[in-house]
Amino acid sequence: MKNVTLKDVARAAGVSYSTVSRSLSGGPQIGRETRERILRLCDEMGYTKNYVARSMVMRRTELIGLVVPSIDNQFMAELAYHAEMSARARGYNLMLCNSGPDLRQEKAVVKLLVGRQVDGMLIVPQEHRSCEELRVYTEQVPTVFLSEDLRDEPLSCVTTDNTGATYLAMEYLRSLGHREILYFGRRHTVTHQLRAEGYLRACRDMGLTPRIVDSSFPRSSVAGGYELARELFTKPLDYTAILASTDSNALGILRAADELGIRVPEQLSLMGFDNIASAAMPRIDLTTVEQSKREMALQAVEILLDKIERGTQGYVHQILMPSLVKRSSCRALT
Template sequence: MKSVTLKDVARAAGVSYSTVSRALSDSPQIGQETRERIRRLCDEMGYTKNYIARSMVMKKTDLIGLVVPSIDNHYMSELAYYAEVRAQARGYNIMLCNSAPDLRQERTVVQLLVNRQVDGILIVPQEHHSCEDLKPYADQVPMVFLSEDLRDQPQSCVTTDNARGAYLGVEYLYSLGHRDILYFGRRRAVTHQLRAEGYLQACRDMGLTPRVVDSSFSRSSPEGGYEMAKELFRKPIDYTAIFASTDSNALGIMRAADEMGIQIPEQLSLMGFDNISASALSRIDLTTVEQSKREMATQAVDILLNKIERGTRGYVHQILMPSLIKRGSCRMVG
């Protein structure tokens, strides 16, 4: 099938090629009536801009790559949504890529984006080492990392103070009278290492005995949390609260508790981390630590566009403060 060109539109409108071009670029040389007639005709004929040709002329694609480990993760999908909203508000479109299941795939999709000549890349890395692995591409195209704490790396990143967030969670549970708090978390990524460290530091400061269930061999997902919680609940429950390192895992823990007749919060308090949208649903009502996905995505996009549009050099480490969201999944004890 033949694509509709500007010349086709000009012929149908009975005007010159340059008139059509000016009308579509909002040139003040073209009257409002003519501009609207030409745009209406473009819609009727199915004309679309040739972005490849335009990018060759302008040396710019107005396209940003966004790489996440898995878009079916609630946290990642919300982060991607806010990134797209901000990018579109500033005149850019997003090309979304999943980097799972391994670091080779992460490198492959970043290479794909560079080959497609995106203006810049936002990436939620799979691991802390991703930064070094992707350095050859970061030298070619502006790049900003999200979520992972890269304060020890010379790359721009926007993340949350994860250690502080976990400390806030333990502090709140302690204020409710909980002295046996089980931490359910992963230790693989630096983000989760920091959350675990925040939990351990809070336990030290409050005189609590740390109790950690390592979920590193399970996905951070409702399904992963569910499977591990089923095993956990087959043993005697000698703790009064579970602090899950992600809301996704907390949702799985909640499901396992429901199936096994464990009432939340009457028998067991439950707290998550992230504040994904599902946490606020009335039947879930999960107390959680919030890291602002909107703020993280917005700041990351702005930092990236400063690199693209202003040629900003160097790197920025932006650490956002978490906050506690109190809902109904935790209760006072003792």
């Protein structure tokens, strides 16, 4: 077995190598009928461009690496989709890598991308320490971080105003009459620390007593939210609302509540964070705070390509504003 080459196509078409090459590049000296015949023959024979050889000539691979902690997380999957669409619209392909559960795996996949000669990288870091761990590689290749707030780092990042987002959520729950509001999440990253900070600030401003359930899980998931909620619900419900730090956690809470006969929102109002696609499903209909995955991906790709194509130096901190998505999982107290 061997790859089909331009010479193979030229031989089958009965034309010169240069005629095939010019047909593929859209050269004006090739007639429409000849070009269409050659393009049709390329498809039939399974010809593909040799991007490796092309990159050696162009000194660019037109390939961007995207590193996410886990593609089975719906937020990450949606973010990856929008990143690929944005990159493709600009003529770049995306190489997707899961960094797994620890910093060693994250470092390994970033090293792989640099070795593959990607033109740039988009990274959703495992945690704040990732920046220093990966610096030896990110200094070699243009890089933009997503989702994690790196306001104290001289690195380009695109994230959401996480503190403002949870404050916005608390304002909404308070407007519905809730005063006993439990915050459900983890604080392993700066992003989640900022979300908890927004909750605590809202409690101070509104005269509420903070109530936090800390998750020990390394990342947010439906399973993790479910497991922690099952334990939580063994005790009496002395709160009227839960603000979950992610929609994934909220979905796990909803599943546990359903199994234990706790009615949402009649007995317990529930609010999430992210606005993943599942949150809008009819039986879920989760009220949540949206951070725009599409806008985050679009901004990150634009910043990255500016670095790649124009050689832009320095760094950019882009903070996106959240919005409230009201559905039926929260009710007003009478």
